[in-house]
Every structure is written in C-alpha cells, then in structure tokens.
Amino acid sequence: MYGSWQRFPPVCVSADSAQNSCWSVTYSPTATCALIGSSVDIRSYYTFPDNQKVTKSVWFIKEQAGAEPVDVREDEEYQGRVQYRQSSQNDCSIRITHLRERDAQTYRFRFYTDGGEYTGEPGVTLSVTDLKVTVSDTGSGGKKLNCYSTCILPNNLTYIWYKNGQPVSDQSINNTGQYLYVSTVDAGSYSCAVKGHDELHSPAAYPHLYLNMYLETQ
Template identity: 50%
Template sequence: MALRTAGSVLVVFLWSVAAVLEQNGWSVTYTTHSICTLKGSSVDLSCTYTYPSLYKVTTTFWFTKIDAVEKYVSLSDNPDYKGRVTYRSDKRNGHTLKITDLRESDSATYKFRFITDQTGGKYYGKPGVTLSVTDLQVKVTTTWWSTTLTCSTTCTLTDNLNPTYIWYR
C-alpha cells in the first residue's frame, strides 16, 4: 500500500513539474505525434518551442537516446545518421529535422531539446514524434486462372492514404 501511494505521489509530482514548466513559458509543440513512411524515403519532423524571454537559446537538437546520466545525443553526432540528417530553424522558434534515406532501424521516438545560456535552462518536449519506417511487402496469390499481387505495409502511410503502385512484369 505504501509503495503504491509513493508511486502515485511521484507520478503526480512529475506531472506537476511538467505543468509548471509549461506554465512558466517552457514548451515544445510537435506538428504531429506519429508518422509512418516508406524505407528509402525522406521525412520532416517539425516543432515549435517557447522559453522565458530573459533566456537566450544557444543549442538546439533532436535525439532518440539518452546515454549515461542525462547525456542527450544529437542525431547529427550519431554515427547511425551520419550524412542523413539536417536541422532547420526559423526566427519564430520553429525547428525541423529532415532525415533522408530512411531505414527500418530509424523507427523510434524523436524528441527536440534546446539549451539556453542560463544554468538549468534546458528543456525537451514529451512525448515526441513516433516515426515508423516500413517497407513494401508483396503477397502473391495464384489460382489456376490468375495471379493476384497485393502490396501492403506494416502501418498506414501518413502522407499517402491511397497510394498508387506501378507494377512491372
């Protein structure tokens, strides 16, 4: 019982901290929370962020992993993404991550982080953007009079709900 209560208090406390941070001007808002796209294609993940006006942002980056204790690894420094990621910022606190030549291993939750010139002035947005990278799968069904080819993916493609497939013999 005491353990369950302590867990509940911790959850409420963490939620309260997140709410206070957002109320005090710290936030990251993602354009979308889930994307499904094809292997070999490119994707843009976008967000906007806010922070108190007395601060100046010095560093911005996207990450999927946290190494050691609170060490966030920028995708631009991750060898798995070498030469495939670019960051774009605008003057209205918008930020876009572009990943090219997508691989199925790129499927992950991507989060944006920014660091300011003030001690403790760091923030990243939860829950992030979940990217699912899928490959086309072809199912062949043959009867004595015909052959049917069916193309499918493991998730519904975000930007193309009714894709067109061109078949070659």
C-alpha cells in the same frame, strides 16, 4: 494519431501574464510512418520565457543518466543523413534521408537557454516500412492485389502498379489505387511503388493472372 499535432504540458516559471514565462514543445506529427529509402520531416515548435535566449537545440534518440544527450547528427548511424531545418525562431524541424529500418526510433527535442533547458516528452515515434504485395481471392475467379505496408502511410499517396517490371498502362482505368483487381489466369510478376519513390518497388508477387483488370481506390 498519425499526422496530428500534440502539445505537451508547459512548465511555467511564474504567473506573470505580461510575458511568456512557459516552457513547452509541440511535435508534428507525434507518430509517423515512412518508406525505407525515402525521407521524413518531423517538426517541433517550442516556447520559452521571453527574457531568455536559446543557446543550443538538439534532436536525440539516446540518453544516459548524468550525461548530455548526443545530437543525432553526430551518431555514426546518421552521418550525412540528418538536417536541421528552421523556418522561424521557435521552430526546429529535422529531416532524415535515405531511411533505414533501424531508424525506427523515438526522437526527442531538447533546447537550452541562458536560463535553463527543456526536453519535449515523450517525443516522436518513427516507423519505417517497406512495401509488399499480398494476394487474395475475389470470389469471382479473380485475384485482389494489395500494396501493403506494416505501418500506416499518409493517405494522400498515389500507388503505381507494375507488371513484369513495366508500369501498368490502360487508358480506360485509373491505375493509381492501393488495390489492383485482376481477372483470369496469366503468368506474370506484379509489384507496386508509391509515386515520387518509383524506385522503391515491392518484391514481386506472382498471381499468374491476365492483365484484364481494373483498380479500386481506397
């Protein structure tokens, strides 16, 4: 489920209840969707035996049999676009900026201690999408415009609509919905974006409709 925490079965090295003796990794989210050109944060929380010390931690996407995984920060595709962010001793988050379509991968976290190593499986699946505008009939002579993405973006986003490159502005309506309804015919181009990423417009659609409209929020 998008946006959920998932804890993978811990590996316990003893039954000693006096100390934490388990290895585990918890990811949040376990799958996520983000816009091309934007940034994404993926978090992990990990545990290990109390009598050990973490010596190294890495996020990676590629693994070869018999070889250590390559830190994603050292991958040519990610140069200058990846940051590790640690808010506590047992937290290691990754931020990827200026997302590209080929960043759609499964990301896994591995940490090393002075007593062993552990990889959280199966990892976090990242999907990367652009925005598109689809047009359909409303049945009453108007058109329904949908700001569409190929994966499920967070449901708390605010959508912005544009006509001929200018933000739709009407004091009588709330123009922040994913759907835009337009009545009667007009020649014009319509596109959408997400607030906070206003520069990442969808390609223009041409429903040839007037700007006599109202919006429906999802």
